[in-house]
Amino acid sequence: MKEISIDSKIVMGYIYSSLFWGVIGLLIGLLISIQMWDPDFNFGEYFTFGRLRTVHTNVLAYGLGIGAEMGVFYYIITKLTKRTLLFPKLAMVNLVIFNIGILAGTITLFMGYTQSLEYAEFEWPIDIGIVIIWVLFAINVIGTVATRKEKHMYVSLWYILVTVVAVAILYIVNNLAIIATLTKSYHLFSGLNSANVQWWYGHNAVGFLFTTPILAMFYYFLPKSTNMPIYSHRLSIISFWSLVFMYLWTGAHHLVYSPIPDWLQTLGIVFTIVLVAPSWGSVINGYMTVQPDWSKMNSQYLTKFFILGITFYGLQTLQGPSQGLRAISSLIHFTDWVPGHVHMGTMGWVVLVTTASMYYIVTKIYNTTIYSEKLANTHFWLVLIGQVVFSITMWITGIRQGAMWKSYNDDGTLMYTFMETLVGNYPYWQMRTISGAVFIVGMLFFLFTLIMTVVKGKREMSSK
Amino acid sequence: MSKDNSIYSKIIPLVITMAVVVLVGTVITMAMPLLRDDMHPKLESTKEYTAIELEGRNIYQREGCVNCHSQMVRPLTADVVRYGDYTKAGEEFYERPFLWGSKRTGPDLSRNGGRYSDEWQIAHLKNPKQFYPKTNMPSYAFLDRPANAVDAEKSMKALKYPYTQEDIDLVARSTELEALTAYLQSLGADIPDNLYVKVEYSDYEDKMAPMSTVSPETKVAFVDNCAGCHGTEGEGTEIAAPLSDVIPDPVIDGPLFVSIANGIPYTMPSHIGIMTKRRIWELVLYAKELANKKRTVATTTNTDISAVDSGINK
Secondary structure, eight states, rough: OOOOOOOHHHHHHHHHHHHHHHHHHHOOOOOOHHHHGGEEEEGTTTBSSHHHHHHHHHHIIIIIIHHHHHHHHHHHHHHHHHHOOOOOHHHHHHHHHHHHHHHHHHHHHHTTOOOOOOTTOHHHHHHHHHHHHHHHHHHHHHHHHTTOSSSSOHHHHHHHHHHHHHHHHHHHTTOEEEETTTEEEEEEOHHHHHHHHHHHHHHHHHHHHTTTEEEEEEEEHHHHHHHHOOOOHHHHHHEEEEEHHTTTOOOGGGEEEEEEEEHHHHHHHHHHTHHHHHHHHHHHHHHHHHHEEEEHHSHHHHHHHHHHHHHHHHHHHHHHHHHHHHHHHHHTBBBTTHHHHHHIIIIIHHHHHHHHHHHHHHHHHHHHOOOOHHHHHOOOOOOHHHHHHHHHHHHHHHHHHHHHHHOOOOTBBBOOOHHHHHHHHHHHHHHHHHHHHHHHHHHHHHHHHHHHHHHHHHHHHHHH | OOOOTSSSOOOHHHHHHHHHHHHHHIIIIIHHHHTTTGGEEEEEEOOOHHHHHHHHHHHHHHHHHHHHOEEEEEESSHHHHHHSSOOOOGGGGGSSSOOOOOOSSBOOTTTTTTTTTTTHHHHHHHOGGGTTTOOOOOOOGGSSSSSHHHHHHHHHHHHTOOOOOHHHHHHHHHBBHHHHHHHHHHTTTSSSSSSOOOHHHHHHHTTTTTOOOOOOHHHHHHHHHHHHOOOTTTTOOSSSOOOHSOSSSSSSHHHHHHHHOOOOHHHHHHHOTTTTTHHHHHHHHHHHHHHHHHHHHHHOOOOOOHHHHEEEEE
């Protein structure tokens, strides 16, 4: 009986861990979507919307997102460097610390220990843990790449390296705090700077946790799974440097019409618009890669995950900049449009590319084929339909409520009370719960198919 | 594509280059503003939080209120008419962290201070459905428990805010609901008199007096906006006395109109932003009708017009 390598065990460990947190995060997402239209689904102190919303975002961003990224990155790195991980034991230890950290972080969020900074809610002791986890991860990534056996560094490795560097800078700066007790701290920056630093972080956390890592996967697994070389290496280089340069200027587009100085808002908006170019550089590179043979969409089941994934990335990077424009922001800011936008990125782009990458990895590690393409396709369609309906529903109700907030009577008073604009959301929020449930069923198909593929691979190995 | 000696094959220079590229935008849009005066303005009226307000703010943070309530009124007509004057940079001086929020599932709260009474705030936190049957806000009845004076003092110390032992004692004998209410009542205090639209006494005199019918829509508006405190028939609740008690007989229409429109500080919120003057006038008529109905069955009680008077002077 053959055993998989230590590196493969590490990769699988991170994948299992991310699946676990994914299920938790999705189920909490479903619960809070119900709480939006029926407050009787708030239970006691620990299961109120105010606390659970934070648990939902953090468990999915950190538990599922970073967990999956670390696992997939370790896989990509060993392949692209043609060597084993430099510190495999360290990676294993880090997996344990990572899970302890996410568990502790999740519990503290249930307890209400929060810094109230979006995507940086963990209190300072958890932050220290996260920094340690990230440093250990960085040592392994940079060390392995530095001692690689393959001279050439493929673009995926750059995306991985910049992720490591940027996340470290972002996370440390925004979590600087004045400590009051073990469970309570206050942002080091106050007032306008608190807002500006937070959204510099908040926007770029999305950039360097949900854009560059997923692009690393996209650039590696699309050519691998289609057996077609990437269309243009030059275009990928231009996209890379311009994306990495421009992303950091854009945080203030979250603060349009806020009291921060106008020049800062305008600068953020301008760079947000310009950012369309590098984003679409990758989109075009993806499309042109498959251009020679679009029948791969049909014949190779993973192709559609990547192509639809990059399509949602393309839509996301057009919609996002449009939201930064003052006229549009004035209508949709503070409404459900924004969660609709976020979920297209996460449920569309991130999930499609990440799950497809996991399918690919598992079949390679266990040297087998997928358990059932039919089930994988079912996963694809359910996730796709769930996400599209979810996002569109949110956009409609966002515009609807935003427009109601701005409706005037003839004498200049407002036409609707806040409550009147709120209750109109309920049918849309119910639709979101339904589409979210469809998405979750799709993810359960994914979970089942992936695990059955492992089981199949293990059986084939032991019979050899 | 990449040559053997290019930067793309040397990891340390490559990583450093990446860090530099990432830091350009960071320095200009994040670090540089830290040093600029226009990022640290302070209004004269802006003061540190008191101990009980800070404890309330801690609870506001802990319960994730910021996930549903914004605290940032944009300089847009629709925002200022609904909530009050737009958020000033100078108000934010002591905000660690800022709590502007990014989603308005519930209304903005930055001008909430003084709009309602303490009793209303606590009753609403305990059971929001009592006032808004269709609300999606959960009950916070579990906050009816002692506030944490020890941690509140540690917070005051950490932030170097001035306080006395009395301030801490006040926290010690307060509930979390009371602390949270103290915080909510402090919001917007830096900008006194922050209502953006108001009616004048003259708005009523010439234009409203001839109207004498109450439309069905107004009766619905009464149920939606007034009944939570005044009762569906104006019979009163623990928040507000029966209408027959608070509306004097004979009625002074003008002050009543002004009070409903502009609100009465720490008693009743304003309504002129979200209702036409015509609707408010009809509410005056309807409230009188309900009060008089009550009066015919009960003996007239002492009238107290002081609450109504304060609306004129506002």
